[in-house]
Amino acid sequence: AQSVTQLGSHVSVSEGALVLLRCNYSSSVPPYLFWYVQYPNQGLQLLLKYTSAATLVKGINGFEAEFKKSETSFHLTKPSAHMSDAAEYFCAVSGVDTGNQFYFGTGTSLTVIP
Amino acid sequence: NAGVTQTPKFRVLKTGQSMTLLCAQDMNHEYMYWYRQDPGMGLRLIHYSVGEGTTAKGEVPDGYNVSRLKKQNFLLGLESAAPSQTSVYFCASSRGSGNYGYTFGSGTRLTVV
Numbered sequence: 748a749q750s751v752t753q754l755g756s757h758v759s760v761s762e763g764a765l766v767l768l769r770c771n772y773s774s775s776v777p778p779y780l781f782w783y784v785q786y787p788n789q790g791l792q793l794l795l796k797y798t799s800a801a802t803l804v805k806g807i808n809g810f811e812a813e814f815k816k817s818e819t820s821f822h823l824t825k826p827s828a829h830m831s832d833a834a835e836y837f838c839a840v841s842g843v844d845t846g847n848q849f850y851f852g853t854g855t856s857l858t859v860i861p
Numbered sequence: 862n863a864g865v866t867q868t869p870k871f872r873v874l875k876t877g878q879s880m881t882l883l884c885a886q887d888m889n890h891e892y893m894y895w896y897r898q899d900p901g902m903g904l905r906l907i908h909y910s911v912g913e914g915t916t917a918k919g920e921v922p923d924g925y926n927v928s929r930l931k932k933q934n935f936l937l938g939l940e941s942a943a944p945s946q947t948s949v950y951f952c953a954s955s956r957g958s959g960n961y962g963y964t965f966g967s968g969t970r971l972t973v974v
Contacts, residue, residue: 756901779960790865790951790965791904798960837903841959848919849894849963853903 751780751840753852761860766810766825768855770838773819778842780821781849782812785835794836797821808832833859863887867952867966874942874973882937882969884952892955893935894919894963895927897948904951910935911958942973 754769772778779798783791795806802814808831812823823836838852865886874880884893891912896904906919910929924946926938935954939946949970953963 781962783965788968790967791953791963792965793962796960796962848906848909848958851896851904853901 751838751850751852753836753838753855755855756853757856757858759858759860760828762830763827766823766828766832766857768823768836768838768857770812770821770823770852771819772821772838772840774840774842776842777814777816778840780812780814781839781841782806782810782821782823783837783839783851784808785837785854787834791837794823828857828859830859830861833857865952865954865964865966867950867969869969870967871970872972874939874971876942876944876973878942879938879940880942880971881939882950882952882971884935884937884954884966886933886935886952886954886964888954888956888964889932890954890956890964891932892957892961893929894953894955895925895935895937896951896953897921897946898951898968899948907937907950942971944973947971947973 751772781796782794785791795804797814805811839849868883894909895907905921908927913932916927928936952966955961
């Protein structure tokens, strides 16, 4: 069975500080991995995705994530947090083990402190 | 482009009432999905469809029915609403399975009293 775990349901960072949101997956084969962002009272928007090409994936709004097979991780980072980054972030996995359906993590709420 | 449109955006139901949530997409996507979002539980798949005329159960299908009579529309029905169905419902669509990302609607906030 395939699943995704997001460590830390709430993360707070100061404006200008590094953002690190953690995501680990369990899968017998390398899956497809995604990060989505949800702003208050809105739907989810795709930030970036890993589809077995480059292991370092760049997304929108300065975010990037690195696929590390040895650690079964796909952590999301941004060098310098901005107030507008405050949102809920979801990691998702899809692949052979899930019947190619998405499974979402439980989300991480990011607060940016001015 | 409208993308994925959900109606209504808000609704309050009494226990036992029925209602239908409508999802419409204008991207000619084959796959469509209904999720519910609850605090601390992320998004859970209710039902999905891999093409016009097809439907399949997801992780939490009980108490819900769906129909995909037209490719662009995916309807979610609650026959007899229960307080446990109070949630935010999201529709999504995609070109296919696997590495295709999803496009989400803006959600329907449903309260059952």
